[in-house]
Amino acid sequence: xxxxxxxxxxxxxxxxxxxxxxxxxxxxxxxxxxxxxxxxxxxxxxxxxxxxxxxxxxxxxxxxxxxxxxxxxxxxxxxxxxxxxxxxxxxxxxxxxxxxxxxxxxxxxxxxxxxxxxxxxxxxxxxxxxxxxxxxxxxxxxxxxxxxxxxxxxxxxxxxxxxxxxxxxxxxxxxxxxxxxxxxxxxxxxxxxxxxxxxxxxxxxxxxxxxxxxxxxxxxxxxxxxxxxxxxxxxxxxxxxxxxxxxxxxxxxxxxxxxxxxxxxxxxxxxxxxxxxxxxxxxxxxxxxxxxxxxxxxxxxxxxxxxxxxxxxxxxxxxxxxxxxxxxxxxxxxxxxxxxxxxxxxxxxxxxxxxxxxxxxxxxxxxxxxxxxxxxxxxxxxxxxxxxxxxxxxxxxxxxxxxxxxxxxxxxxxxxxxxxxxxxxxxxxxxxxxxxxxxxxxxxxxxxxxxxxxxxxxx
Amino acid sequence: xxxxxxxxxxxxxxxxxxxxxxxxxxxxxxxxxxxxxxxxxxxxxxxxxxxxxxxxxxxxxxxxxxxxxxxxxxxxxxxxxxxxxxxxxxxxxxxxxxxxxxxxxxxxxxxxxxxxxxxxxxxxxxxxxxxxxxxxxxxxxxxxxxxxxxxxxxxxxxxxxxxxxxxxxxxxxxxxxxxxxxxxxxxxxxxxxxxxxxxxxxxxxxxxxxxxxxxxxxxxxxxxxxxxxxxxxxxxxxxxxxxxxxxxxxxxxxxxxxxxxxxxxxxxxxxxxxxxxxxxxxxxxxxxxxxxxxxxxxxxxxxxxxxxxxxxxxxx
Numbered sequence: 209x210x211x212x213x214x215x216x217x218x219x220x221x222x223x224x225x226x227x228x229x230x231x232x233x234x235x236x237x238x239x240x241x242x243x244x245x246x247x248x249x250x251x252x253x254x255x256x257x258x259x260x261x262x263x264x265x266x267x268x269x270x271x272x273x274x275x276x277x278x279x280x281x282x283x284x285x286x287x288x289x290x291x292x293x294x295x296x297x298x299x300x301x302x303x304x305x306x307x308x309x310x311x312x313x314x315x316x317x318x319x320x321x322x323x324x325x326x327x328x329x330x331x332x333x334x335x336x337x338x339x340x341x342x343x344x345x346x347x348x349x350x351x352x353x354x355x356x357x358x359x360x361x362x363x364x365x366x367x368x369x370x371x372x373x374x375x376x377x378x379x380x381x382x383x384x385x386x387x388x389x390x391x392x393x394x395x396x397x398x399x400x401x402x403x404x405x406x407x408x409x410x411x412x413x414x415x416x417x418x419x420x421x422x423x424x425x426x427x428x429x430x431x432x433x434x435x436x437x438x439x440x441x442x443x444x445x446x447x448x449x450x451x452x453x454x455x456x457x458x459x460x461x462x463x464x465x466x467x468x469x470x471x472x473x474x475x476x477x478x479x480x481x482x483x484x485x486x487x488x489x490x491x492x493x494x495x496x497x498x499x500x501x502x503x504x505x506x507x508x509x510x511x512x513x514x515x516x517x518x519x520x521x522x523x524x525x526x527x528x529x530x531x532x533x534x535x536x537x538x539x540x541x542x543x544x545x546x547x548x549x550x551x552x553x554x555x556x557x558x559x560x561x562x563x564x565x566x567x568x569x570x571x572x573x574x575x576x577x578x579x580x581x582x583x584x585x586x587x588x589x590x591x592x593x594x595x596x597x598x599x600x601x602x603x604x605x606x607x608x609x610x611x612x613x614x615x616x617x618x619x620x621x622x623x624x625x626x627x628x629x630x631x632x633x634x635x636x637x638x639x640x641x642x643x644x645x646x647x648x649x650x651x652x653x654x655x656x657x658x659x660x661x662x663x664x665x666x667x
Numbered sequence: 668x669x670x671x672x673x674x675x676x677x678x679x680x681x682x683x684x685x686x687x688x689x690x691x692x693x694x695x696x697x698x699x700x701x702x703x704x705x706x707x708x709x710x711x712x713x714x715x716x717x718x719x720x721x722x723x724x725x726x727x728x729x730x731x732x733x734x735x736x737x738x739x740x741x742x743x744x745x746x747x748x749x750x751x752x753x754x755x756x757x758x759x760x761x762x763x764x765x766x767x768x769x770x771x772x773x774x775x776x777x778x779x780x781x782x783x784x785x786x787x788x789x790x791x792x793x794x795x796x797x798x799x800x801x802x803x804x805x806x807x808x809x810x811x812x813x814x815x816x817x818x819x820x821x822x823x824x825x826x827x828x829x830x831x832x833x834x835x836x837x838x839x840x841x842x843x844x845x846x847x848x849x850x851x852x853x854x855x856x857x858x859x860x861x862x863x864x865x866x867x868x869x870x871x872x873x874x875x876x877x878x879x880x881x882x883x884x885x886x887x888x889x890x891x892x893x894x895x896x897x898x899x900x901x902x903x904x905x906x907x908x909x910x911x912x913x914x915x916x917x918x919x920x921x922x923x924x925x926x927x928x929x930x931x932x933x934x935x936x937x938x939x940x941x942x943x944x945x946x947x948x949x950x951x952x953x954x955x956x957x958x959x960x961x962x963x964x965x966x967x968x969x970x971x972x973x974x975x976x977x978x979x980x981x982x983x
Contacts, residue, residue: 216774220760220767227762227799413758418815420724421752422775423744 209431213424217432218439221406225440235444239394240451243387246512247456250382257282258346261299261307263289268315275310277357283349295335305340306347309333321361380543387452387460388538389511392473394444396505396531399437399474400498403481406433407572408494411485430482430569437474445470465541465550472554473534476561482568505531533557674733675700675823675854676721681730683716690716692878693730698856698871700822703849705869706858707961713878714858715755718827721856722752735822748776751821755828755858757812761801765792765811768800769818776819790814790844806837810844823854830864842867862961872961876969886961893967894959899937901944902926902953911947912940926953 225231260278264271279286289298289307299307310332317330334350336343359366410416419429445466452458481498488494506512508522509531515523526532537553540546676698683691691713698704706714719725721732723743732739734746759768766783773781787796790810795803803811809829816824829845830838838861845868848855859865865872866886873883882889901908904927912919912929917940919927931937937956944951 213775216771220763220771223767224760224762410760414754414756415758415760417724417754418752418757418759418812419775421722421747421750421754422772423747423777424775 209425209427213428214432214435217424217429218436221432221436222439225436235394235398235440236447239390239444239448242390243383243448243452244455246386247383247452250386251456257285258342258349259287259304260284260346260350261287261289261304262310263291263293263295263298263307264310265291265312266310266314267291270315270318271310274314278350278353281349281353299335299337305337305343307335308350309335381456381458383452383456384458384460384543385514385539386512387448387458388542389535391445391448391466392469392531392534392538393506393511394448395441395470395473396477396534397502398440398444400477400481400502401495402437402440403433403478404484404494404498407482407485408488426569426572430572434474434478437478438471441470441474460542461545463541463545465547465554466538468554469534469537469541469550469557472557472561475565476530476557479561479564479566479568482572483564486568486571505529510535530557530560533560673699675735676704676856677731677733678717678721679731681717681720681732682728683713683720683725684728690878691720691727694875694878694880696873696880696883698854700854701852702870703845703855703857703868705865705872706856706875707860707862707865707869707872707965708858708875709860712875714860714875715827717875718825718856718858722750722825723747748819749822751816751819751824753809753812753816753824753826753829755831757808757815759800759808759811759815762799764797764799765803766796768811769814772815773818781818781820786814786817789817789847791840804837806833806840809833809837809841813841813844813848817848821853823856824848825856827858828860829857830859830861838864862965866961874961874965874968876965881968882964889961889964890959893964896930896932896959897934897937898955898957898959899929899931899940900926900953900955900957901929901951902955904944904951905949907947908944908949908951911943911949915940915943 225235262275262278264275275286275288278284289295295307295309298304311330314330317328320326320328332354334347336347407416410419449458449460449462480501484497484501485494488497508518509526509529511531515526515532518526533553533556537550537557540549540553674697676696678697679695681691681694682689694713694717706717708714716725720727721734721739723734723739723746726740735749737746739746760771763771766787769781769783769786773783787793790813792807792810792814795807798807800808800811813826813829816826826845830841833841842864845855845857849868855868857864857868870885871883872886872889873880874889875881882893884892902924904925909919909921909927912927917929917931917936919929921927929940931940934956941954
């Protein structure tokens with residue numbers, strides 16, 4: 209291990225980061241945008257009110273009083289529907305999920321009940337759309353309002369009263385649960401895709417090959433990458449905390465657990481990234497594999513919404529996702545200040561990180577060329593886009609063929625009838641001189657409709 | 668042994684297989700210290716495989732390779748600080764400038780004070796030193812790669828196809844840098860499939876084909892021993908010239924510009940042919956007598972063309 213080498217790598221990585229606008233965006237700006245968007249959406253979640261459409265067919269003081277009572281409840285914004293209208297049709301036309309209809313004779317029934325104290329009742333019809341998601345909540349609130357009214361009319365005081373005692377010292381808002389999830393998610397994406405990108409891209413470009421002819425060791429390389437990912441993670445965490453404080457006045461406990469979880473998470477996901485780059489040979493497929501791992505994890509491990517919202521089997525599934533333990537661990541330390549839970553979850557993620565990281569180190573080969581089973585001529589093709597080359601290579605088992613044959617095969621693979629070669633190969637074809645194509649396809653050169661003619665025609 | 672100390676590279680019965688494919692087949696050669704040694708051969712001949720084995724980044728299937736007297740499979744740590752490598756298709760960090768890249772690589776080697784400005788000067792990159800790597804043209808990238816291969820003041824420099832894919836002008840620029848390097852007296856191991864490059868730069872050329880070295884020696888000696896003839900080309904000849912030359916016992920080849928090419932043994936033969944044409948009263952407009960080059964040597968030795976079709980650096 210050499211601090212000089214690690215330092216040199218860090219300098220290069222940080223310079224690259226500061227000069228790469230898209231990297232800056234995804235690491236710093238993207239989580240902040242998420243915070244702003246979700247924070248704004250759920251800002252008034254606790255005093256949410258519903259729209260309620262009421263058609264009063266009775267048109268008496270008593271029915272007006274009922275509407276007033278509903279309005280005073282505070283949960284409803286009442287819109288009146290004219291009595292002449294067909295309420296069902298009205299609901300359909302205006303895409304309303306609930307219209308309440310107060311029947312004609314409401315006042316009369318009420319009077320009978322009050323005066324005679326008999327069992328006269330009145331039926332208020334709800335015209336609703338059962339496929340709407342918010343309608344059931346709305347109807348529950350309505351029924352509880354009606355329940356209270358019925359109970360009052362009976363003239364007796366309620367038997368069961370409920371009093372709530374919060375288990376928290378303070379009432380927490382949604383945003384306060386959300387911020388630790390965003391921190392966990394950001395650290396995951398930056399360390400996983402960071403590890404995948406740097407290794408896959410630099411390997412594909414041959415930078416790793418060059419590095420393997422210098423005294424830098426694999427340990428130096430891995431350590432400097434981890435250190436770099438850690439610096440990025442701390443940077444984006446600070447940005448997230450500052451913005452959520454400035455905009456939503458979110459104040460969370462910041463203690464050593466935050467650092468512990470960030471370090472463990474960086475190791476865990478950088479380790480996964482190292483394994484992926486080893487398993488997937490090409491940069492693109494490694495990136496795709498990283499996305500396959502990241503996206504479901506983001507949504508299923510409770511970064512964005514509480515696990516209780518998901519069906520039971522998904523909740524069980526979430527408990528095998530490493531990100532779940534980071535999410536809940538961070539919440540335990542930053543929101544609930546529950547050190548025992550934080551300790552338990554950090555132990556779980558710590559074991560996971562250790563295992564994954566060791567496997568990552570064991571599977572990643574620094575001297576990538578030395579165990580290569582493919583001759584160098586297969587690696588270096590400046591003729592064709594890599595994917596076509598690869599296709600031809602794997603089809604032909606390119607070790608058995610000369611470079612020339614593979615090139616020829618690659619061109620014919622890419623060449624679909626009716627389409628110009630330039631079109632198929634994109635910009636890569638500019639490196640193929642028409643003469644070259646003709647030498648690759650001697651049987652076609654000179655003939656009308658030769659490959660080069662067809663290239664040129666498309667230009 | 669004193670003789671062995673003169674050798675920078677010793678390769679003995681080196682073989683490398685990829686699956687069933689035999690990339691390097693029982694190759695042996697030595698490279699003396701100082702001077703430029705070129706590996707000349709077409710793509711897929713086994714050049715890069717051999718070079719990367721010597722550079723310690725590939726492992727041989729069998730055989731012995733010693734670099735500066737050290738076994739390449741065992742002494743990687745000792746060898747690496749003493750060599751400089753320009754890998755095939757050199758590439759570096761996109762967003763890092765020329766100067767920063769040289770500084771980075773010099774930090775990877777030990778505390779030696781690298782003369783960054785001297786390297787920038789040598790690679791002729793002075794006015795590009797603040798340019799990011801991704802903005803460099805192919806030729807500039809290769810020149811930067813050569814500068815980087817020299818950051819540790821290596822004893823042996825490996826240049827794997829330094830000019831492949833460059834246009835002719837960029838290629839000449841790289842050659843200028845390489846000639847400067849040659850003047851400094853370093854041992855240079857060059858692979859190429861351009862014989863102009865080998866003829867211009869190399870003191871010794873090894874011709875490799877299908878994993879085997881088919882000939883080795885100085886460019887002149889190779890031409891002398893394998894292609895000891897002259898090519899006489901006559902342009903815009905009369906129709907009967909072809910017949911005249913054939914009657915003399917030569918095998919003229921007609922080209923489609925109304926010219927013929929004859930291969931002759933000696934300058935005397937040139938005179939004979941010209942006199943015969945003159946005597947017959949036939950005429951020609953142009954005359955060209957050419958010594959064969961390495962390409963013809965290669966053709967003769969391997970029966971295959973050195974390059975596949977026209978040069979990859981396509982004319983602009």
